[in-house]
Amino acid sequence: MKATAKAPANIAFIKYWGKRNAKLRLPMNSSISMNLTEIFTITSVEFDVKLKEDLVRIDGKVVSDKEKERVVKHIERIRRLAKVNLKAKVESRNNFPKGTGLASSASGFAALTLAASKAAKLNLTEKQLSILARIGSGSACRSIPSGFVEWRAGNTNESSYARSLHSPDYWSICDVIAIVGRKSKKVGSTEGHALVESSPFFKTRLSGMKKKVDEIKTAMKEKNFSKFGEILEEEAINMHSVMMTSKPALYYWTPETLKIMLKVIEWRGQGLESYFTIDAGPNVHIICREQNVDKIKARLVRFVGIKQVIINYPAEGARIVKF
């Protein structure tokens, strides 16, 4: 009983930061994202009668007890659903560094959910997969459907899942990622979410969320890139303001992060239109139209001294793959 799945990472334009239910990972607000072509996870799960215990390897290494526990808990959920009681071997590979804010938990739990449920012979719908992936890691529910995605917050396990708003070929926009940090972050997003209510600005953030989600969806529908960019950039700053004012404060930016943010604004002033967004890490995602990718890449290398740049197009959601 074995299956292998590939799932993309995703970049959120409207962010998930704060949970109303930590156990079920029900978010405080809806979020909007795009799946990414160049950063993904491939995971194989095999249920095998010969195994005495669950085995988990990520990027060729046996994982820490804490990481293993989170993966095994997820496998447990799938075993319960499928009424399978065999132990599992999980082998997972990311094509990007883990724990740098490049959403390894999103692609990781989306791939794990699909591979494990197929290996256990469950035939789940996209909605059911998204719900299950969400319980593993919130943002993972957005890596199940294709292209441009909305995760409706909902208020129960059954009503909180992601669905596709537009297919990958709907809009030729790109996410140019400037990699500035490779070290694992000190405070992971799961711990970070728990601090939101300690920020005096969180209530204000939440009160504007519904309007913001509606506005960005309209901008996407109209393919109004300038409006879309304005909203997503403001949203990134809004979320980081909450992070930086929570207790303890969370600073995910490094001096390089800020340098790139300022450059993006400067380039925009010169007519090269792009907008930045940043997750729980120092790397900067520059959102631009496809025709500007080369110019942005050249400037990043020349003006900011960035060594690695990853160019992403809108991607399909999680898929079963054959080896």
Ligand code: DP6
């Ligand atoms: C800043 O999905 O990693 O990237 O549900 O605890 O696993 P858990 O959190 P996670 O949080 C992602 C936070 C974010 C914003 C986003 O992707 O929406």
